[in-house]
Amino acid sequence: MEKRVIFKGWMLPALLLLPQIVITAIFFFYPAGQAIWQSMFVPDPFGLKTQFVGLGNFEYLLGDPYYRASFVTTAIFSGLVTVVSMGVALYLAILADRLIKGSGTYRTLLIWPYAVAPAVAGVLWMFMFNTRVGVVAWYLGLLGYDWNHVLDEAEAMGLVVVASSWGRISYNFLFFLAGLQAIPRSVIEAAAIDGAKFWTRFRTIVWPLLSPTTFFLLVVNVVYAFFETFGVIHTITAGGPQQATTILVYKVYSDGFVGQDLGSSAAQSVILLLLVGILTVIQFKFIERRVHY
Amino acid sequence: MSDQRGMVQRRGLGHWFTHLGLIIGVLFIFFPIWLAFVASTVTQPEIVRPPMPLLPGGHFIENYSKALFSGVNAPVASMMLNSLIMALGITIGKIVISLTSAFAIVYFRFPGRTVFFWLIFLTLMLPVEVRIVPTYEVIANFGMLNSYSGLIFPLIASATATFLFRQFFLTVPDELTEAARVDGASPMQFFWHILLPMSRTNIAALFVILFIYGWNQYLWPLLITTDPSMNTIVMGIKQMFPSGDDLADWPVIMATSILAMVPPVIVVISMQKLFIRGLVDSEK
Numbered sequence: 001m002e003k004r005v006i007f008k009g010w011m012l013p014a015l016l017l018l019p020q021i022v023i024t025a026i027f028f029f030y031p032a033g034q035a036i037w038q039s040m041f042v043p044d045p046f047g048l049k050t051q052f053v054g055l056g057n058f059e060y061l062l063g064d065p066y067y068r069a070s071f072v073t074t075a076i077f078s079g080l081v082t083v084v085s086m087g088v089a090l091y092l093a094i095l096a097d098r099l100i101k102g103s104g105t106y107r108t109l110l111i112w113p114y115a116v117a118p119a120v121a122g123v124l125w126m127f128m129f130n131t132r133v134g135v136v137a138w139y140l141g142l143l144g145y146d147w148n149h150v151l152d153e154a155e156a157m158g159l160v161v162v163a164s165s166w167g168r169i170s171y172n173f174l175f176f177l178a179g180l181q182a183i184p185r186s187v188i189e190a191a192a193i194d195g196a197k198f199w200t201r202f203r204t205i206v207w208p209l210l211s212p213t214t215f216f217l218l219v220v221n222v223v224y225a226f227f228e229t230f231g232v233i234h235t236i237t238a239g240g241p242q243q244a245t246t247i248l249v250y251k252v253y254s255d256g257f258v259g260q261d262l263g264s265s266a267a268q269s270v271i272l273l274l275l276v277g278i279l280t281v282i283q284f285k286f287i288e289r290r291v292h293y
Numbered sequence: 294m295s296d297q298r299g300m301v302q303r304r305g306l307g308h309w310f311t312h313l314g315l316i317i318g319v320l321f322i323f324f325p326i327w328l329a330f331v332a333s334t335v336t337q338p339e340i341v342r343p344p345m346p347l348l349p350g351g352h353f354i355e356n357y358s359k360a361l362f363s364g365v366n367a368p369v370a371s372m373m374l375n376s377l378i379m380a381l382g383i384t385i386g387k388i389v390i391s392l393t394s395a396f397a398i399v400y401f402r403f404p405g406r407t408v409f410f411w412l413i414f415l416t417l418m419l420p421v422e423v424r425i426v427p428t429y430e431v432i433a434n435f436g437m438l439n440s441y442s443g444l445i446f447p448l449i450a451s452a453t454a455t456f457l458f459r460q461f462f463l464t465v466p467d468e469l470t471e472a473a474r475v476d477g478a479s480p481m482q483f484f485w486h487i488l489l490p491m492s493r494t495n496i497a498a499l500f501v502i503l504f505i506y507g508w509n510q511y512l513w514p515l516l517i518t519t520d521p522s523m524n525t526i527v528m529g530i531k532q533m534f535p536s537g538d539d540l541a542d543w544p545v546i547m548a549t550s551i552l553a554m555v556p557p558v559i560v561v562i563s564m565q566k567l568f569i570r571g572l573v574d575s576e577k
Contacts, residue, residue, distance in 0.1 A: 034427035117509035
């Protein structure tokens, strides 16, 4: 799309663009370029000079069992976060959509946790399940279940998944409810007159018509789970126990800043960059299709 | 009206089950925050001897003033001020540079315009988390560690807002531009007196989203603010936990957690319409 009516000159637009060009160049393109450049070097043991290794860092990473494990961890983690947060949100949205009055009130009550930072959500959940003082952990103990996410890998994963999904429910709920309310009432009424029960209506009408929303949320939630959950992981488990919750972004951080392995961390950044690129393409392809639809 | 949905609307028992399901959902969402609030109003001994009480105690003022004015490493009041400056810096900075560059891209033809558009398009989805090490080095080389500019600039360097304003400017009728030109308005007069007032709602919606985004940043402040006096509140909470086996000061930490969520939550609830609009806009 283009404007037919425009202004003349190039000095003014250049000036208007300058702030963004300068900031993006210094704080985006230069570091991104640096990441690609650094990913092809390894520092010597004394950190005095670096040696060019080409794709050596990538080769090493792909053969590294810890890195591969982190890939699997990320896949499990983001899959679970996406399914849990979208599942609960869809369930609540369907309920709210059934109400004639009051869905607005529930919306207000349900959307504000969006404003709670992932890191704060992490602290809240860590407090509930704290092995020493956590209320939930204590009641689980009463029931004979010995909760200890500091030692148990599955419990640690479960806790970071729930803490990450919790705040995300608001966001998904909002989009699902909007999607449900956009479905023409008459179509559902018609099916109901023909005797279709709730589940039949949901399976054959609502779910297909909701699929653009669902697909959009799927991509957005995977991106969320990949990057924005760093705060949750860092506050609750710090990647442990035994790296059971070390997702890719966490590994970039821990290898780069804690382990000081810059070459490897940069190579990991580049791999993440490619993953994000793929997700972006998928998202934009999809949005274009929705525009035509 | 109420009969319009009668066919698919359960009556009686089903109706109450719908409410029940929603109330359970709301309680699940509220419970962690309720617990944090209760913990912020009781004493340390009440928490460390589980189970802690489930109803608020009488130490609200004591715990909150301790957090706000002395904290653990730094007073929480100063951390909140840092968060506020960071959030507003990111929000205003991003909106200003995006408005001007979107104006340039949409309303002018100049060499390299398409290249520039694709370059900013590239920055759309790449979060700061992916380029932390090199960005950290840039900030360190500029001597911007432990500074507001170091906190703000790297998070402005993304084009989501530019893209959004571009989309909006494209929907502004050409007749307005034509009329302004006929009346002899300069490009900047058109920008100030016509385009900006028309973009008010979009700017406000974006303001809400960016404020929450800026306030809730965690990884970036964690890396570049080593000086406790520069900590932001969201990243400062984790720093309040002792590293060894010492007992954490739970009432103060939980009061800080509550304080960390109050500003963004107030923004979301008081500007709910703009918030929803901003969310939907910025994801399109």
